[in-house]
Amino acid sequence: xxxxxxxxxxxKRELDKRAPKLVENVKKTLILHGTKTSAVLNSVxxxxxxxxxxxAVKFSKKNENxxxxxxxxxxxxxxxxxKTDCSLxxxxxxxxxxxxxxxxxxxxxxxxxxxxxVGVENFKSIESFEYDKKLxxxxxxxxxxxxxxEEFESVDELKHLKVVLLxxxxxxxxxxxxxxxxxxxxxxxxxxxKTILLMHCAxxxxxxGTSIPRMELVEVGPSMDLVVxxxxxxxxxxxxxxMKTPDHAKKIKNVTSDVIKGKTGRIYIPDQKVGDMPLSNxxxxxxRERREAKQNKESKKRKTESE
Amino acid sequence: MEGSSYQxxxxxxxxxxxxxxxxxxxxxxxxxxxxxxEKGTEMVQAIANSLFSLPSTESxxxxxxxxxxxxxxLPREKHLPKPKPPTKWEExxxxxxxxxxxxxxxxxxxxxxxxxRTHGYDRANDDRDIPILDAKSTDEVGVDPFAKRSAEKKExxxxxxxxxxxxLKKAAKAGALPSHIQLAxxxxxxxxxxxxxxxxxxxxxxxxxxxxAATSTASGGKFDKKLPGEKPPKHSGKHRKxxxxxxxKGIGSKEKQQTEKILNQLLSKSSHEIxxxxxxxxxxxxxxxKQRKKDKDAxxxxxxxxxxxxxxxxxxxxxxxx
Numbered sequence: 211x212x213x214x215x216x217x218x219x220x221x222k223r224e225l226d227k228r229a230p231k232l233v234e235n236v237k238k239t240l241i242l243h244g245t246k247t248s249a250v251l252n253s254v255x256x257x258x259x260x261x262x263x264x265x266a267v268k269f270s271k272k273n274e275n276x277x278x279x280x281x282x283x284x285x286x287x288x289x290x291x292x293k294t295d296c297s298l299x300x301x302x303x304x305x306x307x308x309x310x311x312x313x314x315x316x317x318x319x320x321x322x323x324x325x326x327x328v329g330v331e332n333f334k335s336i337e338s339f340e341y342d343k344k345l346x347x348x349x350x351x352x353x354x355x356x357x358x359x360e361e362f363e364s365v366d367e368l369k370h371l372k373v374v375l376l377x378x379x380x381x382x383x384x385x386x387x388x389x390x391x392x393x394x395x396x397x398x399x400x401x402x403x404k405t406i407l408l409m410h411c412a413x414x415x416x417x418x419g420t421s422i423p424r425m426e427l428v429e430v431g432p433s434m435d436l437v438v439x440x441x442x443x444x445x446x447x448x449x450x451x452x453m454k455t456p457d458h459a460k461k462i463k464n465v466t467s468d469v470i471k472g473k474t475g476r477i478y479i480p481d482q483k484v485g486d487m488p489l490s491n492x493x494x495x496x497x498r499e500r501r502e503a504k505q506n507k508e509s510k511k512r513k514t515e516s517e
Numbered sequence: 518m519e520g521s522s523y524q525x526x527x528x529x530x531x532x533x534x535x536x537x538x539x540x541x542x543x544x545x546x547x548x549x550x551x552x553x554x555e556k557g558t559e560m561v562q563a564i565a566n567s568l569f570s571l572p573s574t575e576s577x578x579x580x581x582x583x584x585x586x587x588x589x590x591l592p593r594e595k596h597l598p599k600p601k602p603p604t605k606w607e608e609x610x611x612x613x614x615x616x617x618x619x620x621x622x623x624x625x626x627x628x629x630x631x632x633x634r635t636h637g638y639d640r641a642n643d644d645r646d647i648p649i650l651d652a653k654s655t656d657e658v659g660v661d662p663f664a665k666r667s668a669e670k671k672e673x674x675x676x677x678x679x680x681x682x683x684x685l686k687k688a689a690k691a692g693a694l695p696s697h698i699q700l701a702x703x704x705x706x707x708x709x710x711x712x713x714x715x716x717x718x719x720x721x722x723x724x725x726x727x728x729x730a731a732t733s734t735a736s737g738g739k740f741d742k743k744l745p746g747e748k749p750p751k752h753s754g755k756h757r758k759x760x761x762x763x764x765x766k767g768i769g770s771k772e773k774q775q776t777e778k779i780l781n782q783l784l785s786k787s788s789h790e791i792x793x794x795x796x797x798x799x800x801x802x803x804x805x806x807k808q809r810k811k812d813k814d815a816x817x818x819x820x821x822x823x824x825x826x827x828x829x830x831x832x833x834x835x836x837x838x839x
Contacts, residue, residue: 211682214699222697229696230595237594297594319596332546355531356560358553360538377591380529389569390579392530397557401542407553413561422569425561427554444592452592 228295232456236382240296242269244276244303251302251310253335257432258300260336261379261410263349267294276301278313279440284322292320298378308439314374318452324444326367326374328436341428345412347394352381354392354413359400367438368400375408395427401435409433523563528587530568532560599693604684644670724748 216222227235239262241255259268269290277283278301287299297320301313310330316323347353355376362372379396397409410431415423444452464476491508493501524533537556543549573580603611610616626633626641633641650662688694718726727747731738743749760771 211686212701212703213682213685214701216697225697230598232598234594316592318592318594323592352530354561354564355529356557356564357531357533358537358556358560360535362533363535373589373591376529376531376589380591383528383587385584386581387584388576388579388581389573392568395557395561397553399553399556401539401549407549409550409553409557411554411557422566425558425565427558427561429550429554433550449592451596453590454593454597456597 236265237298237377238294238296239266239378240269240290240294240299241266242273242276242290242299242301244301245272245274246304247272247302248304248310250330250333251304251312254310254312254330254333254432254434255300255302257336261431265381267296278315278322278325279327279442287315288317288320288322291317300378311439312436314378316374316377318444318448323448323452324370324374325440325442326371326438327440328371328438331435331437333434334432336431339430341412341430345393345414345428346430347412348391350381351391351393352384352387353379354395355379356395356397357400358398359406361400361403362398365403366443367404367441368406370441370443371406371436371438372398394431397427405435405437407433407435523560525564525567526588527564527567527571527585529589530564530584531589532564534560599691601693601695602687602691604687605680 216225239258241259243251243255247255255268259266273286275283276286278287287301291297291299297317299313299315299317301315303311303313305311308327308329310333311327312330313325313327315325357372359368361368363369375396375398393413395411395413397411399407399409401407409429410433411427412430414426414428416426418424443449464478465473466475467473491501491504493504496504524535525531526533534556543552568582571582571584573582575581620635622634623632624635624641625631628642628646633639635641644666650666652662656662685694685698685700689700694700724747728738731741734741760775
């Protein structure tokens with residue numbers, strides 16, 4: 211066996227960035243398309259790339275052998291995901307049977323985790339919206355989400371689509387948020403049990419009487435209807451593994467550490483019930499014969515009772 | 518419209534309205550968009566209400582709030598990092614109670630009377646910089662002590678590399694190999710022979726094989742369609758090997774070999790006088806065995822070998838005379 215280690219510190223840093231960690235990096239998206247695409251689909255993919263500029267990779271070549279829902283057709287996707295370190299992907303293809311097809315998928319450990327296939331209808335690109343350019347949301351800002359419709363809870367496909375969309379557009383998970391930096395919102399309305407309307411709007415904060423500003427939505431970005439065609443949920447075992455959270459250090463009760471005494475613990479003993487305790491018959495004060503006689507009597511008594 | 522309450526996940530800045538459904542979808546696109554925007558505005562306002570009421574700290578870019586943890590659980594991207602098993606040294610140190618000591622980057626070097634770095638180029642107390650070594654009584658005559666020292670150092674380095682490899686193998690077995698290191702197999706596995714290791718065909722091998730296969734065509738591979746990047750065959754066309762015309766005096770050794778081979782094959786097939794001694798002996802033995810068996814079956818009692826000894830054990834004439 212031979213050890214292969216990177217020769218430069220830079221290469222080592224790059225490899226360490228891609229290593230599995232407790233607190234993970236932002237999920238990167240891979241945007242690619244298959245053999246045939248339509249004009250609509252091309253603009254959908256480019257606009258998706260613009261929305262996620264900082265952490266997305268867009269491939270421009272067509273990929274013939276990628277068929278995400280078939281068992282053999284996902285090896286290329288997994289290879290690309292491994293090479294670019296992307297755990298989300300958007301694969302667009304166009305055919306007569308499935309026009310304007312977009313497959314949104316997630317990977318776990320660079321293997322396919324789950325997939326949702328949607329058809330894009332009534333697409334309106336960013337250029338078709340007119341708005342004050344000063345309101346344009348900045349790249350990389352954390353978006354707000356508004357999901358409207360009971361179908362997001364009742365229908366399996368839409369429930370899955372909801373989590374996938376959340377994962378796609380969420381961005382970095384931060385603890386501290388700068389309130390002046392909230393400037394975009396994704397509004398998803400369920401139109402039927404299979405269709406949703408996705409809108410991207412900029413936020414305008416207006417002065418109101420209280421410290422909480424009044425929100426105003428201005429539609430800026432792409433708006434499209436997504437029709438769920440197929441979806442594949444993750445297998446039980448994979449789901450369980452992916453949802454594992456790192457163990458928090460277990461708190462041990464009744465143990466404290468003191469500088470002087472060191473590690474001290476408290477033991478709690480229940481109260482002794484003196485009245486109920488049975489007296490032993492091994493009374494050392496009595497002479498031997500009497501003592502033994504008492505012991506035998508007691509044991510005989512217990513035997514007959516048990517019988 | 519304060520009636521409906523939304524499910525708000527502040528960690529993800531998400532609001533969900535579970536009570537909304539379209540009785541009838543508005544006919545025009547614009548109306549639908551407006552309806553959605555209205556509902557959206559309400560929900561965003563609700564998020565903003567809870568967001569702006571969080572305790573905020575002032576920073577130079579604006580008010581910063583601390584978000585709570587997100588409630589909707591999303592799957593991880595990669596598996597959780599597995600804990601590294603302790604290395605051989607770590608186990609030993611734990612057992613002995615040895616603790617790590619912080620080393621300084623610069624050490625006083627006695628020889629040059631200056632501060633030098635502990636590790637690296639031009640380091641302090643370097644093994645190779647010692648000019649004079651005192652001879653000890655244990656030293657053999659004719660042994661170069663400097664060479665001995667450098668050989669010992671090489672041995673120590675090799676041992677350390679071996680230990681490092683063992684530690685990494687142990688970590689790899691536990692699934693906790695450091696992300697920047699890969700272990701590559703260089704030797705054969707324990708079981709199996711050289712045949713079992715699938716040999717990767719080299720570029721030259723593939724080129725020659727393709728050419729050889731082409732000669733099996735009727736035209737000897739001359740008119741085959743060439744793939745992009747394929748070079749023209751080296752020995753094009755079928756060919757036979759012809760012996761050299763002139764080779765030494767009389768009949769050459771190669772021609773002799775050729776004729777001998779052919780002659781032997783011909784003679785062995787058609788000759789009746791040639792006796793295969795081994796075959797003849799075997800045939801004779803087999804015949805003998807068969808005959809013996811036949812005799813045995815015919816008279817079962819009279820087996821030729823095991824007959825009782827006819828000598829009597831009675832004491833008759835051998836009387837001891839006093």
